[in-house]
Amino acid sequence: MSAFLRTASRAAAVRTTARAFSSTTPRPLARISIIGRLGGPPELKATSTGNEIMRYAVATNSGPTDNRQTNWFNITAFENEGPRRDFFMSLPKGALVYVEGEATQSSYTDAEGNQKKALNIVQRHLEVLRRPEAESGEQ
Known part of the structure; x- marks a missing residue:
């Protein structure tokens, strides 16, 4: 085999294993995107370090209308x-939002002693798509 072919095959092998788009070490990451409605207004919770975090729930619907x-x-x-x-805290229940975040899963034992799993999402981006209409406008 010529020197040129050996060099070309080595270069091809390196290209298939190297990450051309980044020089950082790869690490596992689970991203999630959700479009849904707020289950209630966001709440502030104090952490043990004295900082505050914002927590809220988003509901999504799937399936046919009769079996949603x-x-x-x-x-x-x-x-x-x-x-x-302040703007996010003022959002009412039912606001349509787009959330991007990082997802992790944890296990815990509930009060009855049953093993449960939870999907934890840390928001990286939140966009308000639509606020609910005022009740006076609904008929």
Whole structure:
């Protein structure tokens, strides 16, 4: 085999194993995108370090109208104090939102001793798609 062919085959082998788009070490990451309605207004919770986190639930529906299923997603956000957090805190139940976040799964034992699993989502991006119409406008 010529020197040129050996060099070309080595270069091809390196290209298939290397990540051309990044120089950082690869790490597992689970991203999730959700479009759904707020189950209630977001709430602020204090952490043990004295910081505040924003928590809220988003509901999505799937399936045909006569057999619709609702899925609930609990979301945690680390929003700093300011107008952006104030805006999110003012969102009413039923607002249509688009959420992007990182997902992790945890296991726990409930009060009855049953093993449960939870999907935890940390918000990275939140966009309000539509606020619910005022009750006076509904008929």
